[in-house]
Amino acid sequence: MASLQEAHAQRDELERLNEELTETNAGVMAMYAELTVEHKDVVERFSQEHEFALALQRTFLPTTLPQVPGAELAVRYLPAAATAEIGGDFYEAVTTRHGLLLAVGDVVGHSLQAAMVMGELRHALRAYAAQDHPPHILLQHLDHLLGLHQPGWTATVCIVLVEPGNTRLHIANAGHLPPLLLTPGTAPRYLSEHGPLLGLGLPQPPATAHPVPPGSRLLMISDGLIETRDTILDERLTLMAATAAAGPEEPDALCTELLDTFGTEPEDDIIIFTSRFSPPPHR
Template structure:
């Protein structure tokens, strides 16, 4: 009888004596009995229990009820999705023909009793109905949890950076366990990425000591375990205020290594979880920890690669330009806001024998290779312009250099050679956004200059020639400033032209205004260069 200790039986019978007798038989077998006298009372009772999440385990329904038949009551119960799994056992002392049993089964009932019946038979039928319902419920729970696990693993594998990975894993852990959860990814150098599920307070790091404590705990557990390991950390050892939903409570940690053993992943939940948490749930959480560790390894490697690329960019894109007599040049560079992007954007402003050479470009692709090619392009440009600063000649030489040393790379670049004394300007454009001439008196227009990307070995048109007036500003940008998913580039370029025409006078004011308008939360690097005759 132990398996029935928590079962509740709804007995629906309009005859008080019969209702009492049926209840007594079931009570002696250890069931909790809820007696009602009509179909209407049964529906009210079920509705109230549905709202509290305490539906009975089985309903015994008399066929001959006064307000509706037991068959009709069964149909109504089964038509409500949350109650459809409630097992219904019909019983009757009058309707005992085979056709009555068929009607009961066709209405959705699980069994049919002819009364009076021996107590042992009644108890056996109820036990079978409860057991069948619980097996079905367990199977549905397993399927639901496996679906949640699969959905979470897909989200984890789609993460673009360690922080997104931690958030996705935390959301899945919370859904699996039915309570708050947090996920920590600890990199090889001790860097910590934290994630919590949606709707919970964000992870709070009150000080560096809290971060160090959590990193030390996780790495210590991972080192001792040598594989996937679960443990409970007492509340006093868990940094207060580190994670709001778990503050003041013992914490259950599931810790594992990445395959290369250089990083650790930790899934954290309250040690006293909800009653619905089972050993099966813990096994699913362990599988999620393993999947998270597998996904973390390439992301951490990519993160390290990105840091190297950013270091290259920062070291080879000086924020201060050399003295350039006769012109005022301002540059701006903003790395991508997304952790996943490694850009190849670059700019240059160089003094040559024939004036000032400016360049803005972008290596196609996002990788450490792109950043490396960017550095080589800038070095080559500086070297080539000493001998021949003409933009057309420089574009041709850079094109041949790429074909020879980087045949798989392509680069967009716009080159402009400005004579500060006359304003005469020659512009060669290789697949890049054309420069924009912005006038102090209002108005802005793109220079008609175009040509194929560098690295393709295609014929190039002659450079475009214009004359800059003292009130003109020459603006050169990379596409990271204006490109947006779902928006045509021509629309974005027109928005840029309008914003530039309305910007305050001055090269710095122009760049800062455009960054304020377009440069927030971009997924690609941004480089701007503005020049004005001085």
């Protein structure tokens, strides 16, 4: 009799535990369903915000490139992968009284605010360039602008001014990757002029002049093209120089070649800005 009562007690206990387990499972499944819905909402909201940020960022970038006799220009802009935050990369090309001004820059950081700062810098650069300032003074004005209106933000910017006639260029570089000069018959060469980041309130050194033989090409990029977590920057720069030297002469085709080689699944925004120079035709 005692054994029978013990068996009934064990059965009742098992049934009670089973009911509790069933209720617990139901609660867990309900919580999972709720979290799944919330996660889906978060993903959709992030996707919408990311698309909005990309659209806004594109409005800050040039829609056309200037037509300059003897200068062929091409550019590629590729935003980072959809899961990454928006960046502050930008480029500019504008004609001035002293020649063709080219620029590539990158606001340090990834956020919608970084894109807003980028837009402010780019529009300020155009305004200052219209006042015919030399490249290093342009950088100092941008540095002052950041310190005054966007304290705490920093940026890298490389400015190249190509003289009328396309025989000489002047480079001022505030912490950005150096431009690559590809001259017919010689090895590719990085024009490594160095100045401090913008936003630090430090003076910029004067621009350095370099000759531009006919048929020379100039390559300016943002770091997203070659910098990844598991690579060494100097090695990537060397590889890119070799790839560009062996690549197409035509600027647009060279952009495509470099993007296909280095730009798969980018972790950061990519800008590739190429130029080819020759003496303008005589009139």
